[in-house]
Amino acid sequence: MPKLIPVADDVSKPFWDAVNQRRLVLQHCAACGKLQYPPQQACQVCGSARDLGWKEVSGRGHIATSIVIEDGRLNRRMPDQPYNLAMVTLDEDPTVNFYSNLPGTPPYEAPVGAAVEVTFEEVAPGQLIHEWRVVGEG
């Protein structure tokens, strides 16, 4: 799949650096304990910027729901249509969620409620993105 290639910025660089090492790390606020994704300048719960650090997480989650993109607007993804777009919640904190195309799962067959685990996919030489693969039944 010719997925779009993320361009890291100052805030997201540690995240993408970790992904490129096949690790999933999220912002973690030492003040209030909240995990945060996508990365931001400050904790969106308590507002602290100085207490934000990075924490590696298990990479396990569940499919909350899923759609199939049949007529999207991204030129680079049009050849892939139809494809799954799932909303995956993180087991450590289900208020944290991710998108996934569920590699290995055919379109229209996303098992809602199923367990997933993180995997990594190369979208450009040296640039990975985090993806999620089904490991359990819905």
Add this chain to the structure above:
Amino acid sequence: MATPSSYGWRHDQDGLGVWEHRGKVAVAGFGHSPVDRRWDGVSLDTTIGAYSILACQKAMDDAGVTADQIDGVICCDSHIAGASGGSASRWAPRPYFDPPYDSELGLTLVNGEWLVKTMGLKNVKFAPTGVPTIGEMVGMAAQAVADGMCSTCLVIYPCGNLEGRYRRGGENADDYARGARQWTVPWGNHGGNDFINIFPHNQYCLRYGGHHDDVAPFVINQHKNGMLTPWGYNATHGVEPITVEEYKESRFILNPLRIWDCDRPVQASTAYLFTTAERAQDMRQPPVYVLNHSQHSFKQKSTQADLDEIELWTDRAAQRMYEGAGLGPADVDIFNPYDGYSIMAQFFLEAFGWHGVKRGDAFAFYAGDISVKGPHPFSSSGGNLGTGRLRTAMYTDSIEQLRGQAGARQVTVRAETALAAFTTPPSGGWIMFGKHPS
């Protein structure tokens, strides 16, 4: 002529109490341009500028005021063909025409300054820049008139559409995902209210039971209402309502979201005339009073808003509106929520508890009688789905219903208050109108 940057017109906090200017501002006129599917790029009498001038003139005529009486112009300067279309909508360099069409302004863009100059509105003292979309600008107008920033104010919402431009090209043609898009587009979410709402909608179906296609009766009723709305796209182009079977056989966009769940982008402009309740007494039409305006901008916790967040946000928006208007669900006669995608409406309907509808009840409500002549005339405007992406049907219908001038669309139930919005669950605004000032 510009707005002071510190002008705090918004009502976007919880617990503000009853709006201090409740009933002191009125809408005295409205005007609609024709609604075309697209601008052909050639005809100068159908540009978004020409249509905006026409809409303004109609609104002034409706109210019975003249150009020299206008002292405020609030024009949204973000159009589908303009900024809100992203880089995909930028117009290619090309020759221009004679003034006033000697730049992009007037052709595919409109702003207050261009309108003031082109229409010769010499007495305008309030024409802010950076005006938000219609959902918020009606609140801006109400507050500006109430605060004395102006007293007779044109409010213009242009909505343009160009061949092949809608969300095409620009950053959607890019191979890279920059800024906030690095968290969405690699997986296929190019942004928009369809993506915001389809996941919570799926969760809704799981939580409360039901199927996506249970929205079909609502979509079809919007089409029917649209055919009763003479200034909308469907009525002026003879777009007959589809059947349930046609709905269920229609193609998917974001499965389960179908083509008929999406509105039709159009080229049109709408104008309203806001003034003080006192001045409105001497104008041509019965005043429609503003009982409250409110705005909201909520931030999701993670990549994708979920159903819990959507329900919380819409509950808070409803609470703000009811508190500011000093009214409750049983007091609202006309209810015109936004329906740019059909799957948003249920969240608003249930949050505002219109006609007693509670969380999880919307599909059963849709299956009942929601026609304009029945006991529950939901979205009597036809909304975007029934009139095209004007984003103003909700407001105009509310005004017409309270005036008793909705014609074949006039409801048979009481029509003394009306709620209207162009809003998504996370951001936008609501406005409450009243036939009476209190």
